[in-house]
C-alpha cells in the first residue's frame with residue numbers, strides 16, 4: 599500500500615490495483631511506500647517511475663545516509679552564509695552523524711528528511727523535538743537546499759513533508775529562527791503558515807557585520823488532549 603498525498607489530502611492506492619482515487623487533477627503529488635518510507639514526487643496525477651518525472655525523491659534519512667548528508671551539509675556551509683556554521687567549523691565525523699541519525703530514528707518527535715537526486719542529496723529538513731515532557735510537542739526546524747536545486751519547489755516539498763510528518767505524530771508547534779535578511783527563506787516560511795514571533799537583534803556576526811534573526815513558528819492542530 600502506498601499513500602498518495604496532495605496538499606493536505608492523503609489518499610490510498612492498492613499497489614496491485616488499477617488507477618488512483620484522485621478526482622481533482624493535482625499539479626504535483628507525492629507517493630509514499632509505507633515500508634521504506636520513501637516519497638516520490640509525481641506530476642499530472644499519474645504514478646510514473648520515469649526518473650525525470652520522479653526526481654527528487656524525499657525520504658526519511660537513516661544512519662546509512664551519514665556520508666551523503668555530511669557532504670550536503672559541508673557544501674551548504676561553503677555556499678551559503680544563511681545557515682549557522684562557517685566553512686570548516688563543523689564536526690565532520692560521519693560516525694557521529696550516523697549515531698545521531700540512529701538516535702533520531704528512535705524518537706517520535708524528531709526526524710531528518712532528505713531529498714535525493716542521482717545518488718546525491720540536494721536538500722534536507724531536520725525536526726529536532728524537545729527532550730523533556732513539557733516541550734516534547736515542540737520541534738525546531740532546520741532546512742537547507744543546495745543553490746543549484748533552489749527555486750524549483752524543493753524547499754516547499756521538504757517543509758510540507760516535515761509538516762505532514764509532525765501532524766501525523768501529534769506535534770503541536772514547529773519553530774525556527776531565520777536571518778532577517780534571508781528574504782527567500784522568510785517568504786517560504788510565511789507561505790507555509792509560519793508567523794513572526796520576535797526579533798533577536800544583532801545576535802549573529804556574519805562577514806564582519808552584526809545581523810538580526812527572526813523567530814517564527816507554526817502551530818499545528820494536534821495533539822488531542824485528554
Ligand SMILES: CC(C)(COP(=O)(O)OP(=O)(O)OC[C@H]1O[C@@H](n2cnc3c(N)ncnc32)[C@H](O)[C@@H]1OP(=O)(O)O)[C@@H](O)C(=O)NCCC(=O)NCCS
Nearest residue numbers: 678680742743748749750751752753754776781782783785
Ligand atoms: C531557503 C531555501 C530552503 C528555499 O528552498 P527552495 O528550494 O529554493 O524553495 P522553493 O523553491 O520551494 O520556494 C522558494 C520561494 O522563494 C521565492 N523567492 C526566491 N527568491 C526570493 C527572494 N529574494 N525574496 C523573496 N522570495 C524569494 C521563490 O519565488 C519561491 O516562492 P514561490 O514558490 O511562491 O515562487 C533554500 O533556498 C536554502 O536552503 N537556502 C540556503 C540556506 C537557507 O537559507 N536555509 C534556511 C535557513 S533559516
